Amino acid sequence: MSISRYIDSIPFIESMKGYRLGFFKKDLIAGLTIGLIAVPLSMALAINSGVAPQYGLYTAIVAGFFIAICGGSRFNISGPTAAFVIILQPITNQYGLVGLLTASFLAGIILLLMGLLRLGRMIFFVPQSVVTGFSMGIAVVIALTQLPDFFGAIPTVSGTDFISRLQGIAQVITQASWADVFLGCTTLAGMLIFPKILKGFPPHLFVLLLAVALGALLSYFGLEFRTIYSVFSYTLDGKEYVGIPAILPALSLPWTDVTGSSFLSLKMIQDLLPLSFTIALLGAIESLLCAVVADGMTDTHHKPNAELVGQGIGNIIAPFFGGFAATGALARTATSIRAGAKTPLAAIIHSLFVLMVLLLFTPFLNRLPMASLAALLLVVAWGMADFRYFKGIFPMMPRQDKLVLFTCLSLTIIFDMVIAVMIGMLLACALFMRRVAKLTTIDLLSDEETVGRQRVNIDKSFALEYRITGPFFFGVARKAIDSMARLSTIGGSTKVVIIYLQSVPFIDLSGLMAFKLMIEHIQSKGMVVILSGLNNDVKKTLGKAGLSPKKNAGIYWANTVDEAAEKAMECYVMFTMIK
Structure with missing residues (x-):
């Protein structure tokens, strides 16, 4: 793909031709609506990936902005997504923030190469049974990882394997803080009830405002619970502060720490490269599936290779500002379209809104209860599992596809997604070849x-x-x-x-x-x-x-x-x- 050909195919440039004030009003409303959703969700996903919440905001700001400008979909909203959590958390546990940002940078390079090599259509050769299997598996893992914060306890059993998670959950239930459980249940109930009452209006902001207010009431009566302010801290000019910083993301090399020391080595790249390939593959699948859904909702056509190039550019630039892996977010994209989005400007406005919230409303963000953010991700996990869709397709699935689906689901939960995707693809290919061989x-x-x-x-x-x-x-x-x-x-x-x-x-x-x-x-x-x-x-x-x-x-x-x-x-x- 030549540079000039790629530039001509960017939907952002195409959509700006004949742009009207009426479009801007709709893009503005859609961007602000998605911004309200993206702020708490980005923070929750960052926490679940093993890093401080501000890094999720940096991802939504930087990656979301550049992917909107450079991507091949007119409506995709990009940022941190729940699908990445299961891959990113082990990287953070082993290599820290430096490893997470470096792996995201490498994944960006891989995505860029995939787009330049015109592999956009190849992604659709991943069977639906594999995608559904690991998506449901990821949903289960996300739900399990939210339970410690939901119960307000820190598990003493460390590890990311299935047995360690179950042992940790068994411990946190016995150590539950009833104040955290109350806030988590209230938030969960609000996320389920308010969408039915306030149709067309995202419930996130209203519910989290209610959680902060209830938290203040509990604090007045002397009850303690975990908040972003009490859990996280940052260092600035040699001094340590609590909460998250109300400053712009600083430019730095992804493979260096706050002291400027570089951790980049051939051994580190060799260790992170397989994980980066998995991040890139999952990011490509998520963003292109998101674009396909957006096309169906708007009767438009995305450009898959340009979208991969845009995802690659966003994921290359974001780690230099503290952002980690990003891709197209299906729920946010669908909400943006329903809110009236007309062009990629809605995604840009969403990123700028997140930046404004970071700079002006950090005191409010610091008061968010950890249990409420956990409840938010439990709702995300439920939506990701999509049991209604599963119930509809399962009866019509051939027996071999059911085998692939449950294999991917089980391996994702028990081991990790890398193994699940590899074995799932191999099994799907073997079954496909067996079917084709019967036709000959x-x-x-x-x-x-x-x-x-x-x-x-x-x-x-x-x-x-x-x-x-x-x-x-x-x-x-x-x-x-x-x-x-x-x-x-x-x-x-x-x-x-x-x-x-x-x-x-x-x-x-x-x-x-x-x-x-x-x-x-x-x-x-x-x-x-x-x-x-x-x-x-x-x-x-x-x-x-x-x-x-x-x-x-x-x-x-x-x-x-x-x-x-x-x-x-x-x-x-x-x-x-x-x-």
Whole structure:
């Protein structure tokens, strides 16, 4: 993808042509609406990823801004998402903030390369069963990780594996703070009830304001609970402060800490690169699926390769300002469209609103109860699991797809998403190849089915006709070799074998070797082979293997059934004269 071609395809530039004041009003309302949702959600996702809440705000500000300008979707709202939590949290636990930002930077480079290599359409080859499986698995893991904050306790059992999480949950339930539980339950109830009362209005701000007010009331009566102010702190000019800073994100190298010390090394890159590939793959899937949903809601068409380039640029720049991995957020995008968004300017306004909140309303953010943010993510996890969608598609799913789905779901919960996606994709590919292999058949035509021989009235003992249907690839090579057992009985008066290949779209190396052995076996018995109905790709492949009339005197190519019949008749006359 050339730079000029990419620039011409950016929806932001296209949408600014003929932009009107009426569009700006709608974009403004949509941007402010999404901003209200993005502020608490970005903070909660940052906390769940293992870093301070301000880094989630930095991600929404910087990545959201640049992806909106450079991306290939007109409506995508990008920022931190729940899907990344399961990957980012182990990185933070092992490598800290430096490792998280470096992995996000590497993922941005990978996304950029994917876009430049025009791999946007390839993402849709990931089966729906894999996507649904790991999405539901991520939802379960997110819900489990929110329980400590929801109950207001810090688990003494550390670890990100399934057993450690269960042990930690068992402990926090016994150490629950009833003030935190009350705030969490109130927030959870508000997030479920208020959308039904205030239709079309995002409940996040109202519910969290209520949580802060209830928290102040509990504090007045001497009850303690965990807030951002009491849990997090930051260092500025050598002094330590509580809460989150009301300052602009500072420019610094992602692989350096607050002292300026660099942690970048070849070993660190080798360790983080596989995780970065997973982040990039998941980010590509999430953003492109989000764009597809947006297209369906607005009757527009996104540009997948440009979207990957935009996601790459955003994820490359964001770590220099403290932002971590970002991608298209489906729920925020859908809400933006419902709020009237017309152009990517709505996403830009959303980022600027988050920046304004960071600078002006930090005292309010510091008072947010941790239990309320945990309740917010529990609602996100429930929406991500989408049990209504699962209930609708499950009865119609083939048995093999159910196996893939539950494999990805189980592996995501018990181990991690990297293993789940790898095994899920391998299993899906194996099942797909098994299905395709069943479609490929090699059949000897009976007297009633013969085509060419009947047209020229050739003696049935003189010519045999085979039909191959389906792709001739490594999955059916064994079937082709087994068919030679039937050919071994050919002999006597049989002099011609016609093989119809009209329904063979391609032949790979393994299939070619098996096919060549089959042809050589036929020719070893002194018979002529007529190959009929070859497409250009198959002709090219067979030609390179020496299975063409130019390189093999015992092989004929025919474009049609009639031409194959004529070739067979010529062979019949020739053999009759010789006899």
